[in-house]
Amino acid sequence: MASTTSAPEEAPHSKRLPGDLAIWIFILAEMLAFAVFFSAYAFARAGNAEMFNLYQQTLNRNAGALNTLLLITGSWFVVLAVQAAHRDDNKGVSRNVALGIVCGAAFLVVKVFEYAEKFGAGISLSTNTFYMFYISLTFFHFMHVILGMVILTAIWLQARKGAYTSQNSHGLESGAAYWHMVDLLWIILFPLVYVMR
Amino acid sequence: MMNALKNPANRAWVVLIIATLITWYLGEVGAAGTAAIVAMLVIAFIKGRLVILDFMELRNAPTMWRMLLEGWLILVSSLILLAYWISLK
Numbered sequence: 001m002a003s004t005t006s007a008p009e010e011a012p013h014s015k016r017l018p019g020d021l022a023i024w025i026f027i028l029a030e031m032l033a034f035a036v037f038f039s040a041y042a043f044a045r046a047g048n049a050e051m052f053n054l055y056q057q058t059l060n061r062n063a064g065a066l067n068t069l070l071l072i073t074g075s076w077f078v079v080l081a082v083q084a085a086h087r088d089d090n091k092g093v094s095r096n097v098a099l100g101i102v103c104g105a106a107f108l109v110v111k112v113f114e115y116a117e118k119f120g121a122g123i124s125l126s127t128n129t130f131y132m133f134y135i136s137l138t139f140f141h142f143m144h145v146i147l148g149m150v151i152l153t154a155i156w157l158q159a160r161k162g163a164y165t166s167q168n169s170h171g172l173e174s175g176a177a178y179w180h181m182v183d184l185l186w187i188i189l190f191p192l193v194y195v196m197r
Numbered sequence: 198m199m200n201a202l203k204n205p206a207n208r209a210w211v212v213l214i215i216a217t218l219i220t221w222y223l224g225e226v227g228a229a230g231t232a233a234i235v236a237m238l239v240i241a242f243i244k245g246r247l248v249i250l251d252f253m254e255l256r257n258a259p260t261m262w263r264m265l266l267e268g269w270l271i272l273v274s275s276l277i278l279l280a281y282w283i284s285l286k
Contacts, residue, residue, distance in 0.1 A: 017258045028265060035273050042280030049284040053229075065221035072213045075252050079206040082254070173254075180252045187244045188273060190217075191237045195224040196281065 018082070019174035027181045030144070034185050037140065038192060041133045048129060053197045055130040063114045064194040067107050068186060071145075074103030075183040078152070078176045085164040085172050093172065094159040097152055100179065104149045111142055134193055141185055148182045151175045209251035216240050234281045238274050245270045 017024060045052040077100040084092025118135075125132050155175045158164065164172040201207050220240050223233055249266045250256040256263070 015257055015259045017262050018254050024262060028269075031266075031269050035269060035276070038273055039276040039280065042277045043283075046280045046284040061221065061224045065217060065224075068217045068220075069214060072210065072217065075248065076206060076210040076213075079252050079254075083204070083206065177253055180248055183252065184245055184248045187213075187248060188241055188277075191220050191241050192277060195220055196234050196237050196277075197229045 019170055019177045023174040023177055027177060030181060031185070034140075034188075037137055038188060041137060041192065044129055044133065051128065052130045055128065055134075056194065056197060059134065059194050060114050060117065061194050063110050064190050067110050068190045070103045070107045070110070071183040071186050074100045074107070075180050077103065078179050081159070082169060082173055082176050085169040086166050088166050090159070090162045090164075093164050094156055097156045097159050097172075101149055101152050101156060104145055104152065104179075107145055108142070108149075111138070111145075137189060137193060141182070141189060144182050144185065148179045151178055205251045205256075209247040213244055213247055216244050231285060234285075235278070238278055242270060242274050 077096045081093045081096035081100065084090075084096060118131075123131050123135075125135050152175060155164075155172055158171065202211075220237055223237060228236070246267065249263075249270065253266070255266060
């Protein structure tokens with residue numbers, strides 16, 4: 001039976017996992033893969049710190065920081081979308097999901113410029129170990145941003161039909177959780193690859 | 198303004214933006230070595246935890262799921278710290 005509690009905010013918080021269980025298992029698997037990559041980077045660097053420090057200086061730290069701001073803000077809009085669904089604000093859902101997509105697209109644009117600069121300078125996976133890690137780690141993450149945007153676009157199309165309400169926000173919450181994972185991974189990746197030395 | 202900050206997601210966003218700017222600034226001034234590495238890892242840890250608790254909304258999730266994601270953050274930060282500590286020896 002559907003619950004008809006009048007003031008859900010006042011009800012004692014029951015422990016609840018937002019979204020579907022399956023998406024959380026998928027998220028954990030993805031996070032474990034990234035944990036392996038992050039550790040591989042850090043330990044490869046330990047054996048070659050001077051070289052890593054030298055080539056890290058060639059990265060565009062401003063672009064990396066700007067992209068962090070974009071993903072954080074994109075994530076924030078998607079939280080606002082989930083909150084809008086919980087109070088049955090249909091327009092709020094689709095507007096905030098759209099803003100989240102815009103932030104993701106801006107991230108991709110910045111990243112493409114960054115890649116163009118590096119590839120234009122003749123840098124490739126085989127240039128050295130540092131660039132091998134820089135390109136593969138950021139590109140693997142790039143693909144996750146693209147998948148996140150595909151998911152958000154599917155959600156936006158549904159949201160425009162008013163699909164997400166306080167009674168039915170599972171699909172939105174699942175997509176949101178994935179999008180936050182993309183943000184979480186970049187929050188580690190940016191200091192690790194661009195700044196820490 | 199005060200009303201907006203009642204929303205934990207808004208508070209998290211403000212802290213995340215400021216924390217990102219601090220990390221960027223540490224890069225700009227060329228911060229390096231043990232103190233810089235620890236500071237940046239602590240900042241990344243705080244940021245990651247805010248995303249897990251206030252964006253993913255796991256603050257009130259079943260304990261196992263909260264522990265799994267927070268545990269991931271502890272594991273990753275510890276491994277990175279260990280690797281950097283080895284590189285500084």
